Amino acid sequence: MKIILLVLILVSFSTISDVYQCIIEGVTSFTDKPCEDEINKKPLYVIPEYITFKWGGTACEDIKYWKISLDLIENKSDLPFKEADKYCKSLRENTVVLGILEKQTYKNTELGKIKASNGKTYWVELKGVQPITSKTNKKPIYWQTDLREQNGERVIR
Structure with a gap:
């Protein structure tokens, strides 16, 4: 059980990436990839x-x-x-x-x-x-x- 918990924790840390805020048709969403219509926007947050x-x-x-x-x-x-x-x-x-x-x-x-x-x-x-x-x-x-x-x-x- 401890091994499964450890694997889940490690997987969650390895998926941290930049976060982008997209506003499409007035709806705000957050994603790890630039929005299609805002491809040149800076990430909202960059993991240093x-x-x-x-x-x-x-x-x-x-x-x-x-x-x-x-x-x-x-x-x-x-x-x-x-x-x-x-x-x-x-x-x-x-x-x-x-x-x-x-x-x-x-x-x-x-x-x-x-x-x-x-x-x-x-x-x-x-x-x-x-x-x-x-x-x-x-x-x-x-x-x-x-x-x-x-x-x-x-x-x-």
């Missing part, structure tokens, strides 16, 4: 995962510094990250973060919001840090995100 990226990259608390840099890249600036380097951190490769919590696209660049072990959220360029090399729903026992100032000095580890 602890992930590790293969590569590191620029991590900005405020997305505006990414937007400034992307505008400067589009205008062929010699130093597109000059402003971002003052305010953003360097996310080191193979470090654990919580995310991807949110996504935004700006100037054809997909940005993702992640959460570091210090509790702060940062925006990273997803193409620059992927692929994701590991992910789990369980918080690591020893969770420290390796973030550094642009000069290499550790912020948190």
Whole structure:
């Protein structure tokens, strides 16, 4: 009997996924798949995962510094990250973060919001840090995100 109960509990946890709210002809429903007529809507709730990226990259608390840099890249600036380097951190490769919590696209660049072990959220360029090399729903026992100032000095580890 205990084995059957354990199997049922494990199956119920393995089926957790994103939740979408659909409104069709005035009727609200909730589903694990995007609604047909609202395919581009964000999920109502995303189950966060602890992930590790293969590569590191620029991590900005405020997305505006990414937007400034992307505008400067589009205008062929010699130093597109000059402003971002003052305010953003360097996310080191193979470090654990919580995310991807949110996504935004700006100037054809997909940005993702992640959460570091210090509790702060940062925006990273997803193409620059992927692929994701590991992910789990369980918080690591020893969770420290390796973030550094642009000069290499550790912020948190």
